[in-house]
Amino acid sequence: MAPRMTRQRAAVAQALEGSSDFRSAQQLHESLRASGDGIGLATVYRTLQQLADGGEVDVLRTADGESVYRRCARREHHHHLVCRSCGRAVEIDGPGVEEWAARIGAAQGFADVEHTVELSGTCARCREAVGPA
């Protein structure tokens, strides 16, 4: 059954809709608190987990192991190019990558092959912030 619609769940969903950056549970919790929405940290974690399980949001791990979440425009499988300093992300396709991954896996006798393909860099805006090299 669909989860109940609560004030908290709506707030988290809306916070995600509002930005195109990948953000951590802690960051979301803090900004929700700041904007007046009373909400517990555990609830933010639970909600994000559910949204992720349902494919509503994408999750990925930053270099230091923190999970960050983003509401992507498309629900279909895709990959990301994420800014290491601000979290801004662009959705990208890996034409050929999908097929390549499956082929390699089969060739090595592996089953249920999944792939992780993510790109990270410094976006133009963040680059300006420090000035041209």
Next chain:
Amino acid sequence: MAPRMTRQRAAVAQALEGSSDFRSAQQLHESLRASGDGIGLATVYRTLQQLADGGEVDVLRTADGESVYRRCARREHHHHLVCRSCGRAVEIDGPGVEEWAARIGAAQGFADVEHTVELSGTCARCREAVGPA
């Protein structure tokens, strides 16, 4: 300067040489302890970190966020196909992936683009363990 060669460092290096599986610091610590080599957990972590920094070993994160290490045959850039259940890994190349990643990054105005491309699945041996579906 090169780090000193200590009994502990040698033990960790040897433990890594011995296997083709990605293993966690905790697992390595335990097996070293079991085989009689007295060594502290912190030392295992420190040593692995240094080896990783020096490009001696490859590191990657399991689904649950744990870091796992492996001494790969080649030091050059490459990717892996890892068994989710036993950690066994095969080194693979991503012909085209390297160039593709750089191109996408540049097209989006990102600099210093890095890429993460890892495959995971269930190896033939682990599949047998549970019997044919």
Next chain:
DNA sequence: ACGAGTTTGACAATCATTCTCACCAGGGCA
């Protein structure tokens, strides 16, 4: 409005990893 069944949230618990810092040992040198 009512009540069963969910959801919430303050706080404790987990757990991998890092930090501390007193003690120990590698190795260049005499």
Next chain:
DNA sequence: TGCCCTGGTGAGAATGATTGTCAAACTCGT
């Protein structure tokens, strides 16, 4: 070979993100 300086070690504490707990608050179908 013996000394000494300096880097390495390790038991235990600290960190920090994430999860577990459970009584109180809330949803929603009736």
